[in-house]
Amino acid sequence: MNDVKKSEVGKHGQKREPLIHITKRVGVPIWKSIMIRAIAIGAALVVCGVLTMLFTGDNPLSIYASFFVGAFGDPQKIWFTMQNLVILLGIALAVTPAFKMKFWNTGAEGQVLAGGLATAMCMFWLGGKIPDWFLIIVMLTAGVAAGMLWGILPAVFKAKWNTNETLFTLMMNYVAIQLIEWFLKIADKTGSNTVGPTVLKYGWLPDLFGQKYLFNIIVVAALTVFIYIYLKYSKHGYEISVVGESEKTARYIGINVPKVIIRTMALSGAICGLMGFLLVGVTSHSISADTAGGRGFTAIMVSWLAQFNPIFMVLTSLLLVFLGRGAEEVSTKFDLNQSFSDIVTGIILFFIIGCEFFIRYKVNFRGHHEKKENN
Amino acid sequence: MEAYALELKKVTKHFGSIVANKNVNLALRKGEILAVLGENGSGKTTLMNMIAGIYFPDEGEIYINGEQVIIASPKDAFKYKIGMVHQHFRLIDVFTAAENIVLGVKNENKRLSKAVESVKAISEKYGFELDPKKKIYEMSVSEKQTVEILKVLYRGADILILDEPTAVLTPQETKKLFDVMRRMKEDGKSIIIITHKMHEVMEISDRVAILRKGEYIDTVETAATDENQLTEMMVGKKVALNIDRTDPVNPKERLRITGLNTVNKENVKTLSDVSFSVYGGEILGIAGIAGSGQRELLESVAGLQPIESGEITYFAPATKENGTEDDEPVNLRDKTPIQIRDLGVRLSFVPEDRLGMGLVGNMDIIDNMMLRSYRGGRSVFVDRKPPHELADEIIKSLEVVTPGATTPVRRLSGGNVQKVLVGREIAAAPTVLMAAYPVRGLDINSSYMIYNLLNQQKEHGVAVIFVGEDLDVLTELCDRILVLCGGKITGILDGRKAKKEEIGLLMTKVEGGIANE
Known part of the structure; x- marks a missing residue:
C-alpha cells in the first residue's frame, strides 16, 4: 500500500505530524465516484466562468449556451456532431483491444490515413474502369488491408524482437503522411494539399435514407457492440486480457504470445483502416494529410477515460466531440481567438482527468483524527 | 526501574x-x-x-x-x-x-x-x-x-x-x-x-x-x-504441528529426467547433468539455496524453459480406456505447454510466482479457473459456467476467504491466493504435481492445509515434486529429498533419515570443497 507523506518542521524545529498524507482508497462505491466526477465538472465550469468574465467580460452562461448551440443547435449540427462522434468512437474502439493487451498503439492516426489513402488510390486509379459496386468492395478491402498492414508491422517487430511499440507506431504515422503527400502530387497537378470530390468522383456510396452520415453511424454502432462482446465473451478477448495482465502467466498456460500480439494489432489496424475508408470513401470523397485530424490521438484519451469499456466510450467520445464542436462555435460567435476555446476545453479536461486521482486516493490533512473525535 | x-x-x-x-x-x-x-x-x-x-x-x-x-x-x-x-x-x-x-x-x-x-x-x-x-x-x-x-x-x-x-x-x-x-x-x-x-x-x-x-x-x-x-x-487456537507421512504405496516411475542441461540468457549454465526419477505415490522434496536451478528444473518439465540437452520422459498411467498395460512413455523435451497438454500429459504446476505466473491478479477467481480450461470446445466464446462451478467448489472445499467468486484474486490474502492456485492445479487431476515454494508467506493454518493437500495427492498415487526452503518441513513431509547446488544434484536423501545439517552442507557444496567455509 502507498503511504506518501511530507514531513514538516514546526516553528521551533520540533517535528510534527506530516501536514498531508495520501492514502489509497479501497473499493470506492459507485455513487461516490459519480459524485466526485460531478463535483469536478461543476468546479471546471465555475473556473471557466470566472476566467471568461475576467478576460473577455462576456457572460459565462451565454458562452456555455453557445457550446450547446454549436454541438446540437440544429439538425444539421447534430448530424455533424454525430459524424465526428462515430469516427472518433470507431478509432477509440480500434485502439482498445491493443490497449487491453498493454500494447501502446499510438499509430491509430497513421493506420486511419493508410486506410484512407488505399481507398483514395482505388478511387483514383480504378474509378470508371470497373463497376461502382465492385469498386466500393475493392476500396473497402484495400482500406482495411492497408490499416491492418500498418498495425501488423510494429506488432511483428514487437513480438519477434521486443521493439518499443510506442515509438514504432508513432513513426509509422509519419510514413503514412509522407505517402499521402506523394499521392497528392500525382493525383492533383495544381499542387493543392487536398485531393477532393472532383478528382475522386467514382465509388461513392449512395446516401442511406438521404442522410449522408447515417451509414457511418450504423457501422460504428455495430462495431461498438462487436468490440464489447469480443473483449468480454470471446476466447480471443480472454487471451488479450491474460497477455496484457501478465505475459508470464500467458506463457505458463500455453498462450502463443506473439500470435496474440500480431492478431490483436491486425484487428486494431483493420478497424482503423475501416475508419479511413468511411472518412474518404463514404463521407468526404477527399483526402489530405489532415484527414484523420488528430483523432488517432484523441481516441487514446477516449479509450482511457472510459477505462477501455466500449459502452462508456460512447459517453467519453461524446464529451470530447461536444467540447470540440462547442468551442468552435464560441470562438466564431463571440469573436474570440481560437485559443480561448482551447483554454476552456483544456480546463474542463484537466478537471475531469484530475478527479480520477481523488477517486483512487484520499487526502488526509493534519489533525483529521481530532476532528473525527469531536464530531 | x-x-x-x-x-x-x-x-x-x-x-x-x-x-x-x-x-x-x-x-x-x-x-x-x-x-x-x-x-x-x-x-x-x-x-x-x-x-x-x-x-x-x-x-x-x-x-x-x-x-x-x-x-x-x-x-x-x-x-x-x-x-x-x-x-x-x-x-x-x-x-x-x-x-x-x-x-x-x-x-x-x-x-x-x-x-x-x-x-x-x-x-x-x-x-x-x-x-x-x-x-x-x-x-x-x-x-x-x-x-x-x-x-x-x-x-x-x-x-x-x-x-x-x-x-x-x-x-x-x-x-x-x-x-x-x-x-x-x-x-x-x-x-x-x-x-x-x-x-x-x-x-x-x-x-x-x-x-x-x-x-x-x-x-x-x-x-x-x-x-x-x-x-x-x-x-488464537490450538494447532497440531505435525504432518502425517505415510509410506509410498506401489511406487511407479512417472517422470524420468536424464542428463538435463540448461543455460540462461547470459549463456551461464543453470542446470548441469541433472538426472533423477519421480515415482507415483511419493513426495520428492527439492532443497537448495534460492537460485540453485529449482525454477529452471520445474520450468523445463513444464515446457517453459529451452533445454540444451537431456531427456524428460513422462509415463502415462495405464488406463482401461486406451487398453494399455504398460505405462506409456511420452517425450516432453522441446514441447510447448500446449503440446504437452495435447499429448494427454497430466502435469500440474504451482509456480513460485503465484500472482505473476500462476494466476492473473486483476482477474476474478472464475477467470483464473478458466486459465487452464478456456480453450476447450469449438465455440469462439468462452463458457464461464464450468469454471464458475469449479470456483465455487474450491472456495467451499478449501475454505477460501473471499467476498465471492467474482472478486479479483489480488484482493485475497496470500494464503487464499495459494488455495485458489493449488485448488485449480489439483482439480486438473494430475499424474505429476510440481509445487514451488507452495507455503511461502502463508500462515500456519494455510500452510498445514497445503501440506495436507499434497499428502492427499500422494495417497492418490500422484507423483509430487515439492520445492521448499524450510528444512524442518522438508524433512517432515518428503519421502525423498533431492538437494541442488549451483544447478547440480549434490545428493538425494531419504526424507525419513536425513538431518537438517546434512542437507545444509549439501546445499553449499561445490566441487573440491564447501562454499563459504
Missing part, C-alpha cells in the same frame, strides 16, 4: 479501511533480543516500519529511553539510533560493500579508505566475515545481509530491527547470524527480530512479543514458554 530502550504505546495504523495495527504496545529492554512473532498479515512489518520512520502512525506514542519522540522519516529514526534491516535488501549492486555502507551518511570524512578501516573494525568486533571492497552483485545473499547489518551499525544504531533475517539463510548461515546477534547484545545493543520460525524464537530471543491480526496479544519470557503455547497465542 531503568527506562525501556524503546516503547510503543497504543500505536494504530490504518491503510484505507484496513487496520494494520490497532492499539499496539511494545517494549524493548536495553540489551535484550526481543522476538516479534506473528503470522503473515499480523502487522509485524508495518509496526517496525513505523519505528524506522517509513510509515507514520495514525495514533499512539513512541518513547526512546523514556522520552517521547516523533519519528516522521528514516532520518529521524537514524537520529534516535534506530536501524532497520529490511527483508528486501536496499543495496546498490554496482557499489562495493564499503560504498554502500557509507552512502547517505553526512559530515563524513570523504576518504573511503577511512570507511573501509572502520567497517573492518566493526566486523572484527562482532565477528562478521566480509570483504569491504567486494561488489554487491558478486555477493551471496548472506553477505548482502551482512552489509545491511553493518550499514546500520556503522551509523551507530543502538536499536536494531531485523525483519525476517533468516528467511533467506541456510542453517549454517543462520547459526553465524545468531552468534553475531549474541555478541551485539553483549555489547549493549537492543535487538528486535521478526520471524515466524518457532525454533529460532526459542533459540535466540530473551522475550517474545506476539501480534495477531494487527493486535498486540502479549509479551512473554522465552524461558517460561514453549512452542505450542506460542503457536496458540499467535494463531
Whole structure:
C-alpha cells in the first residue's frame, strides 16, 4: 500500500505530524465516484466562468449556451456532431483491444490515413474502369488491408524482437503522411494539399435514407457492440486480457504470445483502416494529410477515460466531440481567438482527468483524527 | 526501574479501511533480543516500519529511553539510533560493500579508505566475515545481509530491527547470524527480530512479543514458554504441528529426467547433468539455496524453459480406456505447454510466482479457473459456467476467504491466493504435481492445509515434486529429498533419515570443497 507523506518542521524545529498524507482508497462505491466526477465538472465550469468574465467580460452562461448551440443547435449540427462522434468512437474502439493487451498503439492516426489513402488510390486509379459496386468492395478491402498492414508491422517487430511499440507506431504515422503527400502530387497537378470530390468522383456510396452520415453511424454502432462482446465473451478477448495482465502467466498456460500480439494489432489496424475508408470513401470523397485530424490521438484519451469499456466510450467520445464542436462555435460567435476555446476545453479536461486521482486516493490533512473525535 | 530502550504505546495504523495495527504496545529492554512473532498479515512489518520512520502512525506514542519522540522519516529514526534491516535488501549492486555502507551518511570524512578501516573494525568486533571492497552483485545473499547489518551499525544504531533475517539463510548461515546477534547484545545493543520460525524464537530471543491480526496479544519470557503455547497465542487456537507421512504405496516411475542441461540468457549454465526419477505415490522434496536451478528444473518439465540437452520422459498411467498395460512413455523435451497438454500429459504446476505466473491478479477467481480450461470446445466464446462451478467448489472445499467468486484474486490474502492456485492445479487431476515454494508467506493454518493437500495427492498415487526452503518441513513431509547446488544434484536423501545439517552442507557444496567455509 502507498503511504506518501511530507514531513514538516514546526516553528521551533520540533517535528510534527506530516501536514498531508495520501492514502489509497479501497473499493470506492459507485455513487461516490459519480459524485466526485460531478463535483469536478461543476468546479471546471465555475473556473471557466470566472476566467471568461475576467478576460473577455462576456457572460459565462451565454458562452456555455453557445457550446450547446454549436454541438446540437440544429439538425444539421447534430448530424455533424454525430459524424465526428462515430469516427472518433470507431478509432477509440480500434485502439482498445491493443490497449487491453498493454500494447501502446499510438499509430491509430497513421493506420486511419493508410486506410484512407488505399481507398483514395482505388478511387483514383480504378474509378470508371470497373463497376461502382465492385469498386466500393475493392476500396473497402484495400482500406482495411492497408490499416491492418500498418498495425501488423510494429506488432511483428514487437513480438519477434521486443521493439518499443510506442515509438514504432508513432513513426509509422509519419510514413503514412509522407505517402499521402506523394499521392497528392500525382493525383492533383495544381499542387493543392487536398485531393477532393472532383478528382475522386467514382465509388461513392449512395446516401442511406438521404442522410449522408447515417451509414457511418450504423457501422460504428455495430462495431461498438462487436468490440464489447469480443473483449468480454470471446476466447480471443480472454487471451488479450491474460497477455496484457501478465505475459508470464500467458506463457505458463500455453498462450502463443506473439500470435496474440500480431492478431490483436491486425484487428486494431483493420478497424482503423475501416475508419479511413468511411472518412474518404463514404463521407468526404477527399483526402489530405489532415484527414484523420488528430483523432488517432484523441481516441487514446477516449479509450482511457472510459477505462477501455466500449459502452462508456460512447459517453467519453461524446464529451470530447461536444467540447470540440462547442468551442468552435464560441470562438466564431463571440469573436474570440481560437485559443480561448482551447483554454476552456483544456480546463474542463484537466478537471475531469484530475478527479480520477481523488477517486483512487484520499487526502488526509493534519489533525483529521481530532476532528473525527469531536464530531 | 531503568527506562525501556524503546516503547510503543497504543500505536494504530490504518491503510484505507484496513487496520494494520490497532492499539499496539511494545517494549524493548536495553540489551535484550526481543522476538516479534506473528503470522503473515499480523502487522509485524508495518509496526517496525513505523519505528524506522517509513510509515507514520495514525495514533499512539513512541518513547526512546523514556522520552517521547516523533519519528516522521528514516532520518529521524537514524537520529534516535534506530536501524532497520529490511527483508528486501536496499543495496546498490554496482557499489562495493564499503560504498554502500557509507552512502547517505553526512559530515563524513570523504576518504573511503577511512570507511573501509572502520567497517573492518566493526566486523572484527562482532565477528562478521566480509570483504569491504567486494561488489554487491558478486555477493551471496548472506553477505548482502551482512552489509545491511553493518550499514546500520556503522551509523551507530543502538536499536536494531531485523525483519525476517533468516528467511533467506541456510542453517549454517543462520547459526553465524545468531552468534553475531549474541555478541551485539553483549555489547549493549537492543535487538528486535521478526520471524515466524518457532525454533529460532526459542533459540535466540530473551522475550517474545506476539501480534495477531494487527493486535498486540502479549509479551512473554522465552524461558517460561514453549512452542505450542506460542503457536496458540499467535494463531488464537490450538494447532497440531505435525504432518502425517505415510509410506509410498506401489511406487511407479512417472517422470524420468536424464542428463538435463540448461543455460540462461547470459549463456551461464543453470542446470548441469541433472538426472533423477519421480515415482507415483511419493513426495520428492527439492532443497537448495534460492537460485540453485529449482525454477529452471520445474520450468523445463513444464515446457517453459529451452533445454540444451537431456531427456524428460513422462509415463502415462495405464488406463482401461486406451487398453494399455504398460505405462506409456511420452517425450516432453522441446514441447510447448500446449503440446504437452495435447499429448494427454497430466502435469500440474504451482509456480513460485503465484500472482505473476500462476494466476492473473486483476482477474476474478472464475477467470483464473478458466486459465487452464478456456480453450476447450469449438465455440469462439468462452463458457464461464464450468469454471464458475469449479470456483465455487474450491472456495467451499478449501475454505477460501473471499467476498465471492467474482472478486479479483489480488484482493485475497496470500494464503487464499495459494488455495485458489493449488485448488485449480489439483482439480486438473494430475499424474505429476510440481509445487514451488507452495507455503511461502502463508500462515500456519494455510500452510498445514497445503501440506495436507499434497499428502492427499500422494495417497492418490500422484507423483509430487515439492520445492521448499524450510528444512524442518522438508524433512517432515518428503519421502525423498533431492538437494541442488549451483544447478547440480549434490545428493538425494531419504526424507525419513536425513538431518537438517546434512542437507545444509549439501546445499553449499561445490566441487573440491564447501562454499563459504
